[in-house]
Amino acid sequence: DAGVIQSPRHEVTEMGQEVTLRCKPISGHDYLFWYRQTMMRGLELLIYFNNNVPIDDSGMPEDRFSAKMPNASFSTLKIQPSEPRDSAVYFCASSFGQGAGYTFGSGTRLTVV
């Protein structure tokens, strides 16, 4: 298995632009998570899905952020409009079952200028 695949690896965009981050989980995993990592706040859970259904989005910072999982093999995290304070590394992770450890993707480093 290729693991959790995220794209792009790096994204530089101008303030106000729409940004879409993509994630392909490991085949067969039924949970998918989006995390954000910054120096100031560490790792924050933004949202997670179980069987493609959003379960907990309480970590989504504001309405500018949205996430979808149209099928078991694909998820997107969209920021519209983007702001400089959104600059961070965004990780996607997937797991199978409850209490299981996650497999993380390599992350997308987002820079909003």
Add this chain to the structure above:
Amino acid sequence: AQSVTQLDSHVSVSEGTPVLLRCNYSSSYSPSLFWYVQHPNKGLQLLLKYTSAATLVKGINGFEAEFKKSETSFHLTKPSAHMSDAAEYFCVVSDLPGGYNKLIFGAGTRLAVHP
């Protein structure tokens, strides 16, 4: 609510000496606990996990951790540090009740290994 506290933000050791990264957890039930490692500019990798089986858990790269319920601790150890162990380490607890599979991360401990 479940939480983890990593007692040291930075740990520095010499190559070949033991490593101890400390973690205390708070949970109202028997939790699942994990250690993850993140090398610079990389994603997070699972080192080991405890899920109510043996209290001494062995992981990859010679790391191990012991679950001590009486002390609510899950410290990570390695007998002999290697230069390649320099990274950030996260202690993690799983938020299981209510059907969640939500992992709660500690703030991290940065391990430096000196020659």
